[in-house]
Amino acid sequence: MPIKLMAASRRRPGLTRAEYQRYLEFYHGTIARRERFRIRSYVQNHVIDGAFGVLEDATHQQVCERDAVVELQFDSFRDMLETLEPATPSAASQDGRFFADERTNVIVMAEEEEIPVPAPVPAFNPGLGIVQGVGALKVLLYIMRADEVFREDYYQYLREAHEHALQQSSYAREQLRRCVLNVRCRANDNDAAARKHFKMVDPPVYDLVMTQWYDTIEQAGAFRQYFEALRSYPRVFANWSKSFYLYTRQVVIIRDTPES
Amino acid sequence: MQSTTAETRVQLNFKDWYASTRATADRPPLSPEEAQRPFARYYDEKIPPPDPAHFAMMHEPCDPARAIGPERLNDLLDPGELAVEIGWCNLPNGAGFIANRMVYPEVTAEMVDWWFAWHPLENLRYRIWYPPQHGGLMLSPEGRRRILDPSIPNREKNWGVVHHVTENCNCGMENIDIHFLSPQDFGFDMARWKEPYVSTFAGGFGWAVSVNKTDESITAPALMCHIFRQHPQGLEHRTRFWMGYRMSNGKPELTLPPGVAVPAAAVQGLARHNVCEFTRWGEFLPRIYREFGHSMVC
Numbered sequence: 001m002p003i004k005l006m007a008a009s010r011r012r013p014g015l016t017r018a019e020y021q022r023y024l025e026f027y028h029g030t031i032a033r034r035e036r037f038r039i040r041s042y043v044q045n046h047v048i049d050g051a052f053g054v055l056e057d058a059t060h061q062q063v064c065e066r067d068a069v070v071e072l073q074f075d076s077f078r079d080m081l082e083t084l085e086p087a088t089p090s091a092a093s094q095d096g097r098f099f100a101d102e103r104t105n106v107i108v109m110a111e112e113e114e115i116p117v118p119a120p121v122p123a124f125n126p127g128l129g130i131v132q133g134v135g136a137l138k139v140l141l142y143i144m145r146a147d148e149v150f151r152e153d154y155y156q157y158l159r160e161a162h163e164h165a166l167q168q169s170s171y172a173r174e175q176l177r178r179c180v181l182n183v184r185c186r187a188n189d190n191d192a193a194a195r196k197h198f199k200m201v202d203p204p205v206y207d208l209v210m211t212q213w214y215d216t217i218e219q220a221g222a223f224r225q226y227f228e229a230l231r232s233y234p235r236v237f238a239n240w241s242k243s244f245y246l247y248t249r250q251v252v253i254i255r256d257t258p259e260s
Numbered sequence: 261m262q263s264t265t266a267e268t269r270v271q272l273n274f275k276d277w278y279a280s281t282r283a284t285a286d287r288p289p290l291s292p293e294e295a296q297r298p299f300a301r302y303y304d305e306k307i308p309p310p311d312p313a314h315f316a317m318m319h320e321p322c323d324p325a326r327a328i329g330p331e332r333l334n335d336l337l338d339p340g341e342l343a344v345e346i347g348w349c350n351l352p353n354g355a356g357f358i359a360n361r362m363v364y365p366e367v368t369a370e371m372v373d374w375w376f377a378w379h380p381l382e383n384l385r386y387r388i389w390y391p392p393q394h395g396g397l398m399l400s401p402e403g404r405r406r407i408l409d410p411s412i413p414n415r416e417k418n419w420g421v422v423h424h425v426t427e428n429c430n431c432g433m434e435n436i437d438i439h440f441l442s443p444q445d446f447g448f449d450m451a452r453w454k455e456p457y458v459s460t461f462a463g464g465f466g467w468a469v470s471v472n473k474t475d476e477s478i479t480a481p482a483l484m485c486h487i488f489r490q491h492p493q494g495l496e497h498r499t500r501f502w503m504g505y506r507m508s509n510g511k512p513e514l515t516l517p518p519g520v521a522v523p524a525a526a527v528q529g530l531a532r533h534n535v536c537e538f539t540r541w542g543e544f545l546p547r548i549y550r551e552f553g554h555s556m557v558c
Contacts, residue, residue: 003508077506081517111508148273150400152422152439186437186467187506187515189479 002040003077003185005084006108006209007198008069008142008246009100020067021046023099029253031091038079041255045069045138045248048217052244054231061241062204063104069140069246077187080109084197093197102199106142108206110182115162117176122215133178135213138250139223144242145207154207154237155183161233162210165226172226178213204242220247266297267381267408267557277398277424278435284383284396284426285433285471294384298558302388302548310539314346318531321524322347327357330447330502330512336487337452345498348531353514354521356482356503358531364542365494369459370414371549372488372495375541376440376462377407377417378556386425388544390537395426395433408556415460416442426471430529433471438484440464445510446485459495462486465507480522481506481515497542499534503527 011020024044032042045068052064074080084093096102120132145154158181166173184207195203214222223245231240272280294300309315326343328335329351335342345361379385381404383396399407403421406412418440425436441464444450448461463485470477485500503522506515516522552558 076513077515078518085517147275150274150403150422150424151437153400153402156402185506186479187481189467189469189477 002073002075002112003080003187004074004110004112004182005072005080006069006110006140006182007072008066008106008140009096009102009198010063010065010104011067012097012099012101015099017047017067020099024068024070025251025253028092028095028099029251031095032253035090035092036254037083037086037090038074039072039083039254040075040079041071041073042253043071043073043255044251044253045071045140045246046251048247048249049220050244050246053242054240057241062244064244066106066244066246069248077185096198103201104203105198105200106203106206107195107198107200108142108182108209109185109187110209111185113181113183115159115179115181117179118166118173119175120177122177123174133213135177135219136216136249137214137219137223138248139212139214139220139245140248141210141212141227141245142206142243143208143210144204144239146236146239149237151207157233157235157237158208160235161230161237164233165229168229168232169222169225172222172229175214175219175222176212176226177215178211180211182209182211184208217247223247265557266293268404270382271401271404272398274400281396281426281435281471285428287387287391287395290384294382297382297384299388299548299552300384302544303384303391305388305544307390307392307536307540308543310535314539315532315535317346318348318528318535321349321528322359324349324351324357327351327359328500329353329355329357330483330500330505333447333485333500333512334449334452336485336498336500337449337457339457348527350521350524350527353504354516354519355505355514356501356522356527356530358499358501358503358527358534360497360499360531360534360538362497362499362538362542363491363493363495364497364545366546367495367497367542369488369495371545371553372460372462372486373414374549374553375545377414378552380418380421380423381407381556388548390540393428393430393533393537395428397426398424400424410556418462418464419445427533429468429526429533431523431526434468435471435473436466436468438464438466439507441507446483446507447511456490459488459490461488465505467506480504480526483507483512497538499538501530501534503530 047067322344344359348358380397386397387394407417419442423438443461466482467479469479482503483505487498504516505512
């Protein structure tokens with residue numbers, strides 16, 4: 001099963017967000033194309049906006065800025081390690097310092113699990129309906145597990161909360177085009193290779209990142225409705241003060257069109 | 261609402277349980293409440309040593325060419341024996357392979373099903389199994405709810421449940437999360453899942469990491485298979501471990517860095533531990549089942 005590395009980063013001191021995203025796409029992305037190694041796909045998610053923590057918090061409890069999340073997908077764990085730890089350090093691994101504040105990166109090594117959605121194509125203009133589950137607004141929701149909750153229960157409650165949220169939020173139910181759970185893989189819990197590649201220091205651990213797609217930024221309110229409903233689920237499973245979500249624009253760096 | 265019993269009072273939340281495992285790893289004396297449990301006396305029993313000839317078969321690695329990988333799991337449903345029924349080695353791809361075979365004259369499949377559901381409910385139940393190396397065991401609240409659900413047959417109670425085990429497999433105390441699966445989810449061919457090829461099964465996949473985990477600690481995956489079938493001398497128990505594999509989307513996948521092998525000491529250590537713990541198990545299971553096998557609670 002493909003395995004994926006998701007790295008959320010923020011810009012280095014002295015760069016604007018636009019400068020950071022330009023560098024990430026046109027310099028770093030080009031290096032990855034030239035040094036593809038065993039990357040199956042590489043997608044950048046450029047942050048438009050986002051929120052960290054919840055309104056009840058008096059102040060932020062974590063780094064409260066992210067400018068992009070990159071997703072590197074590999075066919076296997078071995079392929080991932082061969083790419084992240086090549087015999088000779090890759091140019092990509094040395095390029096990060098020119099645009100990112102690498103010490104504050106957050107990485108999640110994950111396996112994808114698709115959750116069916118009620119309306120994978122818009123009703124107002126479905127076209128041929130051949131292409132489903134796409135949208136110009138991609139939301140990444142990092143949900144910190146509550147310290148008291150066992151992982152297996154966290155995943156169960158999260159799924160229950162998702163169903164609850166869709167029931168509660170009619171706008172999201174109509175507008176959510178695709179939903180993927182990125183479930184943290186315990187292969188190398190400490191993410192040593194990724195930590196070295198991304199040069200992180202004491203990063204927070206997220207057991208799950210939910211990705212959702214909506215048609216355009218105009219539907220951000222649908223996610224917001226969903227998010228509030230998710231939080232209202234009565235069982236405790238998340239530390240919302242250390243959770244965050246990002247509205248992003250997806251930029252494909254490497255992705256071959258599937259044959260079928 | 262569940263009534264409060266000894267089986268539910270022991271529930272800790274994840275944070276408190278995890279913090280407790282270092283103390284658990286020291287195998288402290290029984291608490292006053294534990295000492296009062298009706299099965300506590302099993303803790304002080306003399307543990308039978310393994311058959312020396314059997315144990316000696318774990319001294320040296322077997323021929324990897326005779327071992328099987330997890331993709332050949334269903335060979336275990338073939339009649340007769342496989343090339344390696346007792347032994348361990350590193351496979352050519354670096355994975356660790358363990359096979360063990362025991363025959364228990366007085367054990368039945370019903371006892372096996374009961375044990376694997378009954379024992380995770382309390383630390384002490386796990387400790388009495390093999391006191392020298394078993395530290396403790398915790399379930400999540402949802403896992404406990406499933407185990408205690410009387411509508412679920414014993415054989416199915418563990419399906420999807422995680423046993424959070426603290427034990428020493430001869431390489432130091434580890435916290436091991438064992439995700440139990442149904443035979444179907446483990447990859448067995450259910451069209452062949454019947455007597456006389458199989459009587460029952462307990463298995464899944466696990467992640468093991470040192471109790472004294474540091475930033476550099478490796479969390480090691482493994483697949484675990486205990487499959488049982490009838491034998492003229494009793495119930496035959498065949499164990500297989502594939503260390504270095506994880507379950508990915510229902511299929512085993514090697515999860516070792518390129519060029520890395522599971523250390524031989526870890527493979528041999530688990531193999532020896534397995535022989536010892538199941539020597540004890542086969543001897544005491546019929547006795548404890550007679551006393552407590554009618555229920556999950558006591």
